[in-house]
């Protein structure tokens with residue numbers, strides 16, 4: 001068995017009145033993440049971790065933020081395209097562990113829906129998807145509610 005690991009990190013600015021997409025679902029909040037796509041930071045770090053694990057560069061390399069076809073795109077589509085890239089290399093997803101750094105709102109109530117959504121897109125058991133959240137205790141850009149960041153670690157394997 002060939003086992004590989006990858007990690008991802010991403011940041012998006014938060015702005016009032018923008019929709020807040022996270023892990024494929026919409027979060028009810030006054031502010032939302034801003035980006036060229038739907039700015040779903042959690043999906044972006046999963047894509048980057050998967051691409052890194054397969055040594056396939058990164059999300060911006062495959063889906064440029066200068067390319068009009070990705071303007072406002074649902075990041076679930078980018079995740080599906082990323083999965084095609086790693087599956088073309090013969091890899092399957094083992095497990096994914098993530099942390100979202102966000103001062104507000106509390107994400108715990110949304111985590112079951114996020115896990116269900118991601119497991120559905122990836123085509124894996126919910127038990128393979130972990131989503132955690134932390135504030136940064138009011139410190140830094142996350143603490144000032146100026147942005148949201150996330151981290152992902154993934155394991156992929158080839159039999």
Ligand SMILES: Nc1ccn([C@@H]2O[C@H](COP(=O)(O)O)[C@@H](O)[C@H]2O)c(=O)n1
Nearest residue numbers: 102103104105106107108133134135136
């Ligand atoms: N946006 C967030 C941030 C945190 N949580 C949950 O609260 C716990 C305590 O957070 P601290 O930053 O004070 O350590 C954390 O472990 C999460 O369970 C959350 O749901 N949403």
Ligand SMILES: C[C@@]1(CO)OP(=O)(O)OP(=O)(O)OC[C@H]1O
Nearest residue numbers: 035036037059060063064065070
């Ligand atoms: C997702 C892409 C797609 O245009 O754009 P953004 O939403 O700006 O996200 P980011 O993580 O900053 O860059 C990666 C791009 O591939």
